[in-house]
Amino acid sequence: MSTSTAAVAPLVLADVLPDGPPRLAPEVEEALVAAVGREHVLVGADVAGHADPFSFLGEATVVPAGVVLPGNVEEVRAVVRLAGEHRVPLWPVSRGRNYGYGGASPRVPGSVVVDLHRMDAVVEVDDETGYVVVEPGVSFLALAEHLRSTGSSLMPSVPDIGWGSVLGNALERGFGYTSHGDHSAFQCGMEVVLADGTLVRTGMGAKADSTAFALYKGGFGPSVDGLFFQSNLGIVTKIGVWLAPRPESTAVCMLTTPHDDDLAGLVDVLRPLMLEGTIQSNAVIGNAPVVASMVSPRAAWYDGPGLLPESALFAMNAAMGTGRWNARFALYGPASLVEARLDVVRAAVEAALPDASLRVTTYGRDVDPAEVHPADRAQLGIPSTDLIQMAAWRGGTPAHTDFSLVCPPTGADAVRQRDLLRARIQDEGFDYAGGFTLNARHAIALALVAFDRDDPADCARVAALFPALVADASAAGYAPYRSHPAFMDLVADQYDANDSALRRTVGRIKDALDPLGVLAPGKQGIWPGSASSRGGV
Ligand code: ADP
Numbered sequence: 001m002s003t004s005t006a007a008v009a010p011l012v013l014a015d016v017l018p019d020g021p022p023r024l025a026p027e028v029e030e031a032l033v034a035a036v037g038r039e040h041v042l043v044g045a046d047v048a049g050h051a052d053p054f055s056f057l058g059e060a061t062v063v064p065a066g067v068v069l070p071g072n073v074e075e076v077r078a079v080v081r082l083a084g085e086h087r088v089p090l091w092p093v094s095r096g097r098n099y100g101y102g103g104a105s106p107r108v109p110g111s112v113v114v115d116l117h118r119m120d121a122v123v124e125v126d127d128e129t130g131y132v133v134v135e136p137g138v139s140f141l142a143l144a145e146h147l148r149s150t151g152s153s154l155m156p157s158v159p160d161i162g163w164g165s166v167l168g169n170a171l172e173r174g175f176g177y178t179s180h181g182d183h184s185a186f187q188c189g190m191e192v193v194l195a196d197g198t199l200v201r202t203g204m205g206a207k208a209d210s211t212a213f214a215l216y217k218g219g220f221g222p223s224v225d226g227l228f229f230q231s232n233l234g235i236v237t238k239i240g241v242w243l244a245p246r247p248e249s250t251a252v253c254m255l256t257t258p259h260d261d262d263l264a265g266l267v268d269v270l271r272p273l274m275l276e277g278t279i280q281s282n283a284v285i286g287n288a289p290v291v292a293s294m295v296s297p298r299a300a301w302y303d304g305p306g307l308l309p310e311s312a313l314f315a316m317n318a319a320m321g322t323g324r325w326n327a328r329f330a331l332y333g334p335a336s337l338v339e340a341r342l343d344v345v346r347a348a349v350e351a352a353l354p355d356a357s358l359r360v361t362t363y364g365r366d367v368d369p370a371e372v373h374p375a376d377r378a379q380l381g382i383p384s385t386d387l388i389q390m391a392a393w394r395g396g397t398p399a400h401t402d403f404s405l406v407c408p409p410t411g412a413d414a415v416r417q418r419d420l421l422r423a424r425i426q427d428e429g430f431d432y433a434g435g436f437t438l439n440a441r442h443a444i445a446l447a448l449v450a451f452d453r454d455d456p457a458d459c460a461r462v463a464a465l466f467p468a469l470v471a472d473a474s475a476a477g478y479a480p481y482r483s484h485p486a487f488m489d490l491v492a493d494q495y496d497a498n499d500s501a502l503r504r505t506v507g508r509i510k511d512a513l514d515p516l517g518v519l520a521p522g523k524q525g526i527w528p529g530s531a532s533s534r535g536g537v
Contacts, residue, residue, distance in 0.1 A: 268411040488524055
């Protein structure tokens with residue numbers, strides 16, 4: 001990608017990777033043990049838990065050479081310095097629960113996973129101005145518990161499965177379903193360890209003893225926080241996250257439509273309501289199979305050969321009270337404002353989608369999480385792990401992979417994406433279990449492909465499906481925003497404007513900040529040193 005001009009020789013992966021199953025060199029293991037303690041370095045069979053739990057790559061599945069678990073920032077700094085000395089590639093993860101996109105699995109074999117889950121402090125909670133500061137090991141479940149048990153007035157925003165890291169999810173541009181659901185947008189203030197061990201604080205945090213680390217994104221000069229999202233330029237050890245106060249009233253709305261053709265109307269009625277601020281959350285839109293997969297295996301609806309028949313879709317909707325397309329979103333605030341917002345939503349829906357049904361459940365500020373309908377929890381910021389069930393849709397050894405395409409938030413685009421995803425996914429013999437997260441200015445088309453990890457034919461079809469979907473999407477002007485490590489180069493290749501000028505620019509920054517190329521080589525298609533040789537792999 002770019003030619004290194006650094007005086008030091010960058011990592012040449014082919015030189016450092018041993019033949020056969022990757023093993024950590026004894027002197028590297030010794031150095032890591034000296035830095036963090038014996039019990040915090042995993043090698044041999046103990047690294048299995050840090051491979052991709054849902055791998056479809058068979059023998060090509062990437063297994064790390066070792067795992068190091070630093071307990072504080074100083075240990076992280078020591079680990080990066082050692083990696084430079086020994087030319088060992090590192091792969092940082094926060095909780096390593098990025099399931100569907102490779103879990104904790106590194107891009108290249110021979111890497112040492114830097115698992116940060118021991119650094120799990122909620123460093124600060126400020127109810128007055130609505131933020132928390134967290135370390136990488138804080139999960140959504142732990143943050144929610146912390147806020148409840150300390151009597152905080154703040155409400156977290158949580159993704160579908162709550163065991164992942166608040167910090168890791170924000171860095172990967174994950175999302176939740178409240179008014180603060182765009183997790184990368186609500187980050188403010190960051191602490192990062194660079195490849196040479198330098199500890200950088202961004203924004204206002206660049207001033208020692210700043211009083212506004214998590215309050216003002218700017219500071220004085222260029223903003224560099226963005227360099228560390230989906231990035232291999234540093235290891236993030238702390239972030240500030242803005243949280244909303246738990247509102248007096250929350251109305252969770254479920255809008256269902258009877259026909260497949262209602263998708264465009266559904267998107268086009270919701271977008272203006274989001275743009276004007278009447279609807280404050282995103283809307284998560286799912287088709288009947290995706291809703292069914294949240295609560296049941298496929299075999300409960302259809303056990304025969306081939307794709308789900310129409311009769312199974314009707315059966316699902318009759319049994320679950322769902323429609324062909326289902327949108328869930330929420331309204332927040334004082335009860336009187338929520339009622340007023342609801343009137344506006346009802347009027348818009350009645351005018352545009354007369355066949356649709358709108359069900360509304362209203363919750364008060366102090367509702368007991370146990371009393372909240374499981375499907376409404378995410379809109380109230382209540383984390384759970386129930387949706388891991390979706391991986392078991394097809395039976396066998398549960399696994400899933402996700403495909404996430406960015407598109408404009410219009411009905412026409414949604415229909416185009418539905419058609420291209422459905423055609424290709426069904427061609428490969430999988431059901432189209434999909435939908436969108438709709439925001440005011442963009443939508444993400446999501447397709448969840450569940451498969452049997454122990455069935456080689458299933459795995460081969462998944463491995464073939466992703467590149468085909470990328471090609472179809474690219475031809476239509478769309479690209480994924482996130483991918484399994486195995487497809488990161490392919491996705492990065494789609495961001496090709498001006499001879500891939502952005503990728504080459506990030507490559508130049510990579511060479512400047514990490515001239516040895518030890519941090520997460522290959523992440524998002526950014527390789528150390530001369531990317532034309534891809535670091536020798
Ligand atoms: P989660 O547990 O939230 O699902 P992970 O810990 O698996 O998230 O992180 C997802 C990805 O984000 C990792 O594979 C890594 O590329 C990146 N990442 C996570 N944490 C950090 C961090 N602290 N610093 C730099 N990159 C990180």
